[in-house]
Amino acid sequence: MPRESHTQALLGPEVFKKVRETPILVVGAGGIGCELLKNLVLVGFANIEIIDLDTIDLSNLNRQFLFRKPDIKKSKSLVASASARHFNPDSGIKIHARHGNVKDSANDVEWIKGFGLVMNALDNREARSHVNRLCQAGGVPLIESGTAGYLGQVTPFVKDKTECFDCEPKPVAQKTYPVCTLRATPSEPIHCIVWAKSYLFGKLFGEDDEAGDEQELNQAKGEAENADEIDNLKKEAAAFREVRANIGDDDGPRKMFDKVFKDDINRLLAMDDLWNKEGRVKPTALDYEGIMSGSFPTPPLRAAPAAAASAPSANGSAATEPKSNGAAPAANVNSAQLRDQRELSLKENVELLIDSSRRLSARTISHPDTILSFDKDDEDTLDFVLATSNLRSAAYGIPQKTRFQVKEMAGNIIPAIATTNAIVAGFIVMSAIRLLSGQDEGMRKVYLKTEPVRPIAGYGPNTPNKFCGVCRDVYIPFKADVARVTVGTFVEDVVKGWLEEGLEGKGQVEWTVNEGSRMLADPDMEDLYEKTLEVMDVGRGKMITVSGEIKLGGEEEYKPLRPVHFCVCNPSPNAEAPYELPSTTPSIPLAPVKKVDKAPKADFEMLDNSAAATDGGKAAGKKRAAEDEPEGDAKRRKVQVLADDDDDDFEILDPKK
Ligand SMILES: Nc1ncnc2c1ncn2[C@@H]1O[C@H](COP(=O)(O)OP(=O)(O)OP(=O)(O)O)[C@@H](O)[C@H]1O
Numbered sequence: 001m002p003r004e005s006h007t008q009a010l011l012g013p014e015v016f017k018k019v020r021e022t023p024i025l026v027v028g029a030g031g032i033g034c035e036l037l038k039n040l041v042l043v044g045f046a047n048i049e050i051i052d053l054d055t056i057d058l059s060n061l062n063r064q065f066l067f068r069k070p071d072i073k074k075s076k077s078l079v080a081s082a083s084a085r086h087f088n089p090d091s092g093i094k095i096h097a098r099h100g101n102v103k104d105s106a107n108d109v110e111w112i113k114g115f116g117l118v119m120n121a122l123d124n125r126e127a128r129s130h131v132n133r134l135c136q137a138g139g140v141p142l143i144e145s146g147t148a149g150y151l152g153q154v155t156p157f158v159k160d161k162t163e164c165f166d167c168e169p170k171p172v173a174q175k176t177y178p179v180c181t182l183r184a185t186p187s188e189p190i191h192c193i194v195w196a197k198s199y200l201f202g203k204l205f206g207e208d209d210e211a212g213d214e215q216e217l218n219q220a221k222g223e224a225e226n227a228d229e230i231d232n233l234k235k236e237a238a239a240f241r242e243v244r245a246n247i248g249d250d251d252g253p254r255k256m257f258d259k260v261f262k263d264d265i266n267r268l269l270a271m272d273d274l275w276n277k278e279g280r281v282k283p284t285a286l287d288y289e290g291i292m293s294g295s296f297p298t299p300p301l302r303a304a305p306a307a308a309a310s311a312p313s314a315n316g317s318a319a320t321e322p323k324s325n326g327a328a329p330a331a332n333v334n335s336a337q338l339r340d341q342r343e344l345s346l347k348e349n350v351e352l353l354i355d356s357s358r359r360l361s362a363r364t365i366s367h368p369d370t371i372l373s374f375d376k377d378d379e380d381t382l383d384f385v386l387a388t389s390n391l392r393s394a395a396y397g398i399p400q401k402t403r404f405q406v407k408e409m410a411g412n413i414i415p416a417i418a419t420t421n422a423i424v425a426g427f428i429v430m431s432a433i434r435l436l437s438g439q440d441e442g443m444r445k446v447y448l449k450t451e452p453v454r455p456i457a458g459y460g461p462n463t464p465n466k467f468c469g470v471c472r473d474v475y476i477p478f479k480a481d482v483a484r485v486t487v488g489t490f491v492e493d494v495v496k497g498w499l500e501e502g503l504e505g506k507g508q509v510e511w512t513v514n515e516g517s518r519m520l521a522d523p524d525m526e527d528l529y530e531k532t533l534e535v536m537d538v539g540r541g542k543m544i545t546v547s548g549e550i551k552l553g554g555e556e557e558y559k560p561l562r563p564v565h566f567c568v569c570n571p572s573p574n575a576e577a578p579y580e581l582p583s584t585t586p587s588i589p590l591a592p593v594k595k596v597d598k599a600p601k602a603d604f605e606m607l608d609n610s611a612a613a614t615d616g617g618k619a620a621g622k623k624r625a626a627e628d629e630p631e632g633d634a635k636r637r638k639v640q641v642l643a644d645d646d647d648d649d650f651e652i653l654d655p656k657k
């Protein structure tokens with residue numbers, strides 16, 4: 001008996017037929033993708049395409065269970081599809097595996113229209129947005145998902161019925177901290193880690209941005225930050241340049257230590273104003289000789305804020321008992337402990353600082369043009385950030401962190417949890433069955449939370465945001481032989497000829513034509529008219545965006561229309577005409593006008609803790625989709641159905657079961 005016979009009995013023949021026959025696209029064969037593919041196969045989905053651009057890495061094996069050690073370096077999508085087949089071998093399931101980027105031009109709107117349903121199992125915002133736009137352009141429902149540690153989310157997006165992925169502006173992934181907290185008054189380990197990674201490391205081994213520095217500090221001054229403090233920071237920046245120039249000398253690292261952990265701290269200590277504010281704890285300048293000889297007492301830990309009020313120390317700052325010397329706390333000295341999970345002593349941190357500085361300066365000396373940047377997987381850079389952040393923490397009475405913890409915090413790593421992925425993948429399949437059954441009113445966005453009382457919550461979908469620049473726009477498939485269509489033909493025949501027909505008699509229209517951020521034509525620009533779309537590199541997979549303004553009859557002013565995107569696709573096989581358009585022209589609504597609020601005053605924040613700064617942005621959108629329900633959602637939500645209502649599809653998981 002094939003495995004899916006139970007599903008068949010449960011769903012009934014009609015829905016089960018859809019499950020069997022609907023072409024499904026899965027984007028991503030990682031943590032969620034592997035779970036999802038296995039589920040789809042077990043339920044009986046039989047027409048699946050899966051795409052992933054990556055190969056298997058050792059670090060994937062703990063949770064991406066369709067992969068084994070011998071698969072390392074092989075294509076994720078190919079191995080995943082081969083492994084998943086074994087879960088339901090005799091049921092005629094077709095899985096088409098593709099190794100490639102979903103953003104490739106071949107994956108155009110015609111391609112996406114070949115699917116009845118798309119499921120994202122991605123890890124970055126760019127790819128999620130790309131698939132979202134394609135699905136909106138092709139009118140294909142999308143199920144979006146994401147996990148971050150114990151948090152998870154599954155959301156269905158259906159054109160014109162629900163919001164889309166881009167309806168709500170996404171919160172900035174990176175956390176930022178006030179510059180003065182980082183540079184003068186840190187109070188938490190993360191402040192010292194971000195300082196070490198984004199400030200100190202950059203000053204000594206990264207790009208020397210003197211002008212940027214100056215500008216940033218002037219801005220801080222302008223925004224009423226402590227002026228003396230800012231002047232001091234400026235002096236500090238100049239001194240850094242000298243240290244940087246000599247860091248490769250034998251005594252370079254030692255001089256750096258003295259500057260950063262002794263002189264700079266003493267300079268800050270001399271600024272009484274800085275320490276008058278409530279909650280500020282004065283740091284202690286570190287002494288190199290004392291630490292190395294064991295005679296320097298580790299500065300006392302600052303107390304937690306609540307204790308601070310009740311137990312001030314003699315010097316007015318809240319503090320706990322000092323440790324006797326520079327050695328690591330006894331509880332942590334355990335030779336059997338893993339190297340990365342052991343707290344280092346002050347002396348060990350100094351030694352690591354000297355050693356890692358030597359390693360890093362050797363790299364810049366041997367390749368003078370190299371600009372180093374922090375990378376959590378680069379031992380030298382991690383050691384430097386570990387040592388310097390811990391030394392700074394010690395100076396400010398902030399608890400120490402282990403190598404493992406610093407790597408996690410500096411690299412913005414949220415551990416992926418196999419169970420969360422599995423639960424999310426389960427909800428994706430439930431959502432898919434709902435969509436295929438045509439139960440639109442039963443659509444839910446599902447959140448996995450860390451609330452013990454209600455770990456899973458389902459909400460009715462939001463309506464589209466009328467200001468959304470993705471799902472409220474108009475999309476037209478444009479099958480074209482781009483070598484035979486000029487920009488001029490496009491503007492005169494396609495836009496003014498065909499598109500304007502839909503607006504006939506309504507008013508006077510003016511058009512601007514762009515591809516991405518490039519302008520191809522507007523009422524005053526016809527320079528590119530003779531160029532073909534091919535010459536302009538406007539080929540398959542690209543979108544030509546036509547933005548119109550209309551002066552309605554009797555009105556003085558032009559009003560903006562919703563943008564129209566022409567999705568360039570290959571011409572039909574035997575097409576004779578240079579391009580093909582739909583038989584009817586679309587109606588193009590007026591764009592809603594947003595009331596412009598007075599720009600809010602930006603908080604003075606800088607120095608982010610994002611891995612994006614060092615990994616080319618790859619991680620910026622990572623693990624996005626699991627944050628709690630955004631505020632705007634609640635405002636636009638039509639119906640709210642909580643998990644503990646009588647909707648048993650989304651009942652609370654009972655951990656005892
Ligand atoms: N543009 C894209 N096209 C196709 N696949 C993509 C694209 N962007 C990301 N992916 C794939 O999406 C999957 C996301 O899975 P997951 O979040 O588990 O990431 P991972 O890279 O496997 O794990 P980790 O980053 O934690 O090592 C990855 O396999 C990744 O290769």
Ligand SMILES: [Zn+2]
Pocket residue numbers: 163164165166167168464465468469470471472
């Ligand atoms: Zn939208």
